[in-house]
Amino acid sequence: QSVLTQPPSVSGAPGQRVTISCTGSSSNLGAGYAVHWYQQLPGTAPKLLIYANNNRPSGVPDRISGSKSDTSASLAITGLQAEDEADYYCQSYDINLNVVFGGGTKLTVL
Amino acid sequence: QVQLVQSGAEVKKPGASVKVSCKASGYTFSGYYIHWVRQAPGQGLEWLGWTNPKSGGTHYARKFQDRVTMTRDTSISTAYMELTWLTSDDTAVYYCVRDDTGDAYDIWGQGTMVTVSS
Numbered sequence: 001q002s003v004l005t006q007p008p009s010v011s012g013a014p015g016q017r018v019t020i021s022c023t024g025s026s027s028n029l030g031a032g033y034a035v036h037w038y039q040q041l042p043g044t045a046p047k048l049l050i051y052a053n054n055n056r057p058s059g060v061p062d063r064i065s066g067s068k069s070d071t072s073a074s075l076a077i078t079g080l081q082a083e084d085e086a087d088y089y090c091q092s093y094d095i096n097l098n099v100v101f102g103g104g105t106k107l108t109v110l
Numbered sequence: 111q112v113q114l115v116q117s118g119a120e121v122k123k124p125g126a127s128v129k130v131s132c133k134a135s136g137y138t139f140s141g142y143y144i145h146w147v148r149q150a151p152g153q154g155l156e157w158l159g160w161t162n163p164k165s166g167g168t169h170y171a172r173k174f175q176d177r178v179t180m181t182r183d184t185s186i187s188t189a190y191m192e193l194t195w196l197t198s199d200d201t202a203v204y205y206c207v208r209d210d211t212g213d214a215y216d217i218w219g220q221g222t223m224v225t226v227s228s
Binding site for chain 2: 103
């Protein structure tokens with residue numbers, strides 16, 4: 001059972017917008033710790049997608065965005081493309097300085 | 111380029127230990143913490159702990175603190191993770207990751223598959 005809660009799956013048609021939620025508690029996200037998001041394509045290592053709530057590393061398109069409010073965060077992908085089909089994970093810290101992950105969300109492009 | 115290169119796949123028997131290496135290149139090894147994360151087949155990501163390459167300090171997840179040891183050799187820019195008393199539940203891909211200054215994992219190793227089977 002993961003400390004951060006994500007929906008197991010989301011889906012959308014090409015061109016649509018999807019969001020993935022990440023819910024924590026007062027011991028992690030609510031304590032002010034930033035949230036980061038990773039994309040994992042099948043058979044590969046995860047890749048950093050969003051850091052510090054809403055920042056994109058170089059090379060990540062601006063149709064991908066993140067937000068955070070108190071104990072929850074979300075990842076939004078607009079203009080959905082087939083290449084976006086992957087697993088997505090949120091990550092943060094807790095008040096004991098342990099790293100915590102969400103259980104992961106499988107995005108299916110219909 | 112900046113990269114982390116891990117040692118190869120391992121097959122171990124229950125009760126044995128495994129030591130995975132992670133060689134850093136393209137950046138100052140002592141400048142960034144190294145974390146270890148694992149992923150069991152078909153499952154999500156699980157954090158094991160971190161090591162500070164500069165000081166050698168460590169912090170382990172409570173679940174693993176009796177079985178895991180993280181070390182480093184700064185002379186060869188390599189971090190190590192040793193896990194003891196392996197069971198089938200430890201079968202997973204183990205990743206070393208670089209902790210950027212913003213506490214995000216910006217560089218991932220390619221992963222090391224550890225299989226525990228009798």
